[in-house]
Amino acid sequence: MRLVKLLANLGYGSRKEMQIAIRNGWVTDKEGNRLKAESKLPHEEILFDDEPLDPPEGCIILLNKPLGYTCSMKDRGRLVFDLLPERYRVRKPALSFVGRLDKDTTGLLLFTDNGKFLHEVISPKADVAKVYEVELDRPMTGGEADQFSSGELVLENDTHPLKPAELETLTETTARLTLHEGRYHQVRRMFAATGNHVNKLHRAQLGNLTLDGVEEGQWKLLGTADIDTIFGKDS
Incomplete structure (x- = not known):
């Protein structure tokens, strides 16, 4: 070229x-x-x-997304691309989100122009775990872990049950939830099904990849060792 x-x-x-x-x-x-x-x-x-130079096609970027930023290039207000150098907004092929985070969710967000990698991460068959830290409006009842791990929970407006998910209770109102799929607003809808409301939501981990050393609002290019941890490979 x-x-x-x-x-x-x-x-x-x-x-x-x-x-x-x-x-x-x-x-x-x-x-x-x-x-x-x-x-x-x-x-x-x-x-x-x-x-x-930035990496050629196959670029993968990790961002520690702050509260109030939207995963979009075109919406009004604060956008996650505002936190990256301007060149990443116009890069060709364009960068895509590897599982969006909504405006009110913080934490680990990936961008890539590698379609194969994107599919490997988000495909349900890949079973890449997504770990969320959750702060709730009200104390949990104690039955949430069994309900989420049953493989029988069907969310409102869905027709198929969720894959089993693991809930680790930290306090009466805080927990870590590990998902093995990525449905629309899944964590919020899961707790809504138990009669609770999520006040704060933070994605802490994707596979074995964490935000280690990346402060809120900061980003880094991922290397091969980082990418391998997503799929549970030894680095």
């Missing part, structure tokens, strides 16, 4: 802007040699403004 197109696809700017960046010497190799539009180097050997 020509250098100008590569940089434009990664979102660094339009093709015209990238032609200007190359002429101005902002695109170099690791030794600081200025590249030309027709230069051909391995992706990892190219620097833009003295920084390594």
Whole structure:
């Protein structure tokens, strides 16, 4: 791929802007040699403004989503893409969410342009666990764990029962809930079925991947070792 197109696809700017960046010497190799539009180097050997290029297609980003941000590119208000560099909003292929979090849910959110990875994570057959920390409006009754693990709970407006889920009670009003599927507003609807209301919801883990070291509102690119932990592989 020509250098100008590569940089434009990664979102660094339009093709015209990238032609200007190359002429101005902002695109170099690791030794600081200025590249030309027709230069051909391995992706990892190219620097833009003295920084390594973002990964090529197959990029996976982890964000610790704060409260009040919407998983969208177009809605009004605060959007999760506002927390990433602007180039990720216009990157081609476009980044997709790996399981959305609603505006009132915080925690672990992934973005990717890798369709195969996206399918592997969200497919029910993959059985990738999703761990949520929940704060409830009222004390639990004590029967929730059995109800959620039964494999017989059918939510309102659904026709098929939920997969068994594991509930770990922490206090009367807080718990950790592990799901093995991802239905619309599933955690909130599960507790609504018990007559309770979720006040705070935080996704803490996906497979064995956690937010370790990523502060609220911060993000990082995932490497192979990180990605392997999602599927329970040794890193």
